[in-house]
Amino acid sequence: MTQNNPPRSAGLVAVSAALVLFSSGCVTSRVEDARENVTGLKEGESVVIMAKSYHQGNETEAGYISCIEDALGRGSQGLRVIPRQQFVDSLFPWFEPRTAPAETKGLTKLMDRPGVADIVKDMGVRYIVWLDGDTETVAQGGSLSCAAGPGGGGCFGFAWWQKDADYEASVWDLEGYEAAGTVTADVSGTSFLPALVVPIPLIARTQSAACKGLAQQLKAFIVQ
Amino acid sequence: MIAKIRALLPVCLILLVLAGCGSTTTMEDPTIPAPQTEKIPVVVALRIPEEFNNFVHEESILGKESWTINLGRSNASFFEQLFGYLFTSLTVIGPDDDARDIQFDALIEPSIDGFEFSVPTQSQTEAFAVWIRYRLRVFDREGNNASNWTVSAYGKSEKQGMNGSKALQRAALLAMRDAAALIIMQMDKATQISALANGGLAPSAEEPVQVVVDSESDQDLDSADDDFGVFVIGGIEDDSE
Numbered sequence: 489m490t491q492n493n494p495p496r497s498a499g500l501v502a503v504s505a506a507l508v509l510f511s512s513g514c515v516t517s518r519v520e521d522a523r524e525n526v527t528g529l530k531e532g533e534s535v536v537i538m539a540k541s542y543h544q545g546n547e548t549e550a551g552y553i554s555c556i557e558d559a560l561g562r563g564s565q566g567l568r569v570i571p572r573q574q575f576v577d578s579l580f581p582w583f584e585p586r587t588a589p590a591e592t593k594g595l596t597k598l599m600d601r602p603g604v605a606d607i608v609k610d611m612g613v614r615y616i617v618w619l620d621g622d623t624e625t626v627a628q629g630g631s632l633s634c635a636a637g638p639g640g641g642g643c644f645g646f647a648w649w650q651k652d653a654d655y656e657a658s659v660w661d662l663e664g665y666e667a668a669g670t671v672t673a674d675v676s677g678t679s680f681l682p683a684l685v686v687p688i689p690l691i692a693r694t695q696s697a698a699c700k701g702l703a704q705q706l707k708a709f710i711v712q
Numbered sequence: 713m714i715a716k717i718r719a720l721l722p723v724c725l726i727l728l729v730l731a732g733c734g735s736t737t738t739m740e741d742p743t744i745p746a747p748q749t750e751k752i753p754v755v756v757a758l759r760i761p762e763e764f765n766n767f768v769h770e771e772s773i774l775g776k777e778s779w780t781i782n783l784g785r786s787n788a789s790f791f792e793q794l795f796g797y798l799f800t801s802l803t804v805i806g807p808d809d810d811a812r813d814i815q816f817d818a819l820i821e822p823s824i825d826g827f828e829f830s831v832p833t834q835s836q837t838e839a840f841a842v843w844i845r846y847r848l849r850v851f852d853r854e855g856n857n858a859s860n861w862t863v864s865a866y867g868k869s870e871k872q873g874m875n876g877s878k879a880l881q882r883a884a885l886l887a888m889r890d891a892a893a894l895i896i897m898q899m900d901k902a903t904q905i906s907a908l909a910n911g912g913l914a915p916s917a918e919e920p921v922q923v924v925v926d927s928e929s930d931q932d933l934d935s936a937d938d939d940f941g942v943f944v945i946g947g948i949e950d951d952s953e
Contacts, residue, residue, distance in 0.1 A: 581893035586893050587893050587897065
């Protein structure tokens, strides 16, 4: 009897580990684009990913912007992405949250300012992608309680939560000083946390899915 | 002895809960990038006030935590860099220096009118936010008050990937950059400092202009006789630099 326990425990641990590693919650996503103008990227041209101003209430997470930057630049077909801090510092103070142009109609005037067009040209920036939106928990429920004592501890119950990730990327073409179009990602994910002694998290990677989907579509949108 | 300790223990626990935890952040000197603007042709003296050498602000949340930010010399460093970029010539003087000993067209005295910050437990978000309200007093070479301008700035930084102290520092730095952007864009328009170049004097020594910048909208321009309000967000429609 006692000889059978170790393999059974090991099996239980292995199954639990597999569940944790390979299971995830449910994610539904919708990624769309709306084109206004023809796009394309010549050799040496690059893109910069920016967040719309928090002065205007935008809450786009820094981690999400970095994720889009990484995803666009990754792979053999990766785009040349200029780090946003380098771009903003080089053009100080014209892309600060307070001063950044809110519409493409301000681009012509901005480019006429001393040094601005030269810096943009030197960096090879063809497109500015403005990100707007965020990920937030929209619903949650269930009950989970944990207890520990001298003989051990454990959890019992079930909890769940739903996150919505809504992002919009507006693409501005610095060649014609015009809007090229928008790409939107609307992702909803529900995570579950059942616990019978050991909690088994089934996490829906909502923001990650929104990043992957938007970056993929954005790359296709820009390159065509 | 043990009985005494036992009696004091609940009192200590209550005090501990009321006092909460404390965090102290010491601000490093900020770096303001060189602005892509033309310099204003004015010889300026910048008087750094005593408070800029060691500015400390504390926010306490009853029963939870207290946060202290020590800005040290960061404000002095910020204005020295900013005005060095903004004007053709800058001389920095201390709080006790006699301005009559140096040559200048305009003397600027910055001060802090207000400093506030919020932490995630207060705002129920993942972000630290900092608000700074600077006051810039501009004097002509005769010592007449030419302008009095308040500049409100805001910076926000997520906690994500950083500890609270770093995030608060970043929010303060972003607030300073925000102030810098506004000052670069509006300094001459708001204070008419370029009129003081080459011996120009303040329009009226008896009635210095009171300038309040950063009200919520341009409608405030007409709200007071001597007040002038400008707030710029999301674009650069005005011609000032």
